[in-house]
Amino acid sequence: MxxxxxxxxxxxxxxxxxxxxxxxxxxxxxxxxxxxxxxxxxxxxxxxxxxxxxxxxxxxxxxxxxxxxRVLVAVEQAKASAKAAASGYRGTLRIALSEGIAQPRLATLLTQCREEEPDVEIRLFQVPRADQIKGLRSELYDAGFGKSTDVGDGIVTQPVWRDPLVLAVPARHPLLGHKRIPLDEALRYPLIICDPELCEGCWQQIEPALRTVDAVPVIAERVASVDLMLTLVAAGYGLGFITTARAAVLRHPDIVSRQLAGRSLMLTTYLLRPDNEPSEQLQRFIQRVSPPETSSHAAPI
Structure with a gap:
């Protein structure tokens, strides 16, 4: 073989x-x-x-x-590490991303890593949540970012980023008459959500908020990514939930982001890593990740 x-x-x-x-x-x-x-x-x-x-x-x-x-991935990682060493890098961190990570947050972190430790290569892997967990357990990845703490034994989770949720609304929608949209009003219209099987952590955090109001949400579409969700919102298929971090980089003429009325709903991102002593490089990476934001006006969902 x-x-x-x-x-x-x-x-x-x-x-x-x-x-x-x-x-x-x-x-x-x-x-x-x-x-x-x-x-x-x-x-x-x-x-x-x-x-x-x-x-x-x-x-x-x-x-x-x-x-x-897993064997083939490990072989490709070994090749990449050897090439990185030949290019002058003194180490590599393999970071697995699942369920969509806020672009501005990640960009800021990577910039800081490059400035403070330019001889350590950061390699990113976008993988389904199940593959992320398997990869962390088998040491294919050094750490990861995700939206769920339901990871089983052998993995440590640490909340690192908390972002308020806002509504992505089609332009010229009746709800835009509200400066802040009540959740019960929003749930009178169809929703576009990320498929719970693909975005399990996001759904675990969002679904409890939908149960706090009497209105029963109508799910128009379940999609595989935030990008597809925004495409359908722009086309008028329904409303979607996005973080303020994602809204900050949203540049679509047919979508308006609007805050929800009442206390802010928060989406938490977690740092995941194997439950063992991290390397010095990983320790420094963890220290650079911003701690969870705290606010008296925000509550996790």
Missing amino acids: NLRHLRYFVAVAEELHFARAAERLHIEQSPLSRAIKDLEYDLGVQLLERSTRSTRLTWPGEVFLDSAR
């Missing part, structure tokens, strides 16, 4: 079609099939069930796919 076998297997497992996988790998289908058979022979395990109509993963294949992906 070698890395080529792993790359071939991952391609087939993701495509579930040998011809498409071969095209993706820029090889012929015949050597791809032989490589998969060789891999299964070496492992003594059937990874794929093939028929004339379909290809699907066996349960051992699903388990092996997860491990194969």
Whole structure:
């Protein structure tokens, strides 16, 4: 078994079609099939069930796919670290981002890191929350930022940023008659939300606020990203929740951000790291991350 076998297997497992996988790998289908058979022979395990109509993963294949992906990521990280060392960097921090991190916050942090410790490379990885947690446990990543504390054992969470939520409203919407929009008024209109399965932490924080009013929210769309949510808001499909940090960089003529009436609803971002003694580089990185903001007029949701 070698890395080529792993790359071939991952391609087939993701495509579930040998011809498409071969095209993706820029090889012929015949050597791809032989490589998969060789891999299964070496492992003594059937990874794929093939028929004339379909290809699907066996349960051992699903388990092996997860491990194969981690191995390939680790190899790419090793290559990148070697190239970084050759370019003059004395260390690398691998930071995994999930569920959308406020751009101004992250940009300010990265600028500070480059100014204060220019010989340490910061590598960012945008990954689903589940992959972030697995990567932290297996030490593929040194730390991460996310929106949930439901991470299980072996990972430490620390609140670092708290941002007020505002409404993203289509231009010329009736609600813009309010200087501050009451939440119960907002919930009379359809909402565009990030899919709870993809943005679990955000939904865990926002959903309790929606239950504080009598109105039952109407979910018009569940989307995979804030960018898509804003696109649908601009098109008039509904309203969306965004942080003030995101609103500060929003430049869309068809969207107006408007504060909610009453006490501010807050969205908390957490720093996640393995539950062990951090390296000196990671300790300095943690110290640069701003502590949670405190305000007598704001309350977490």
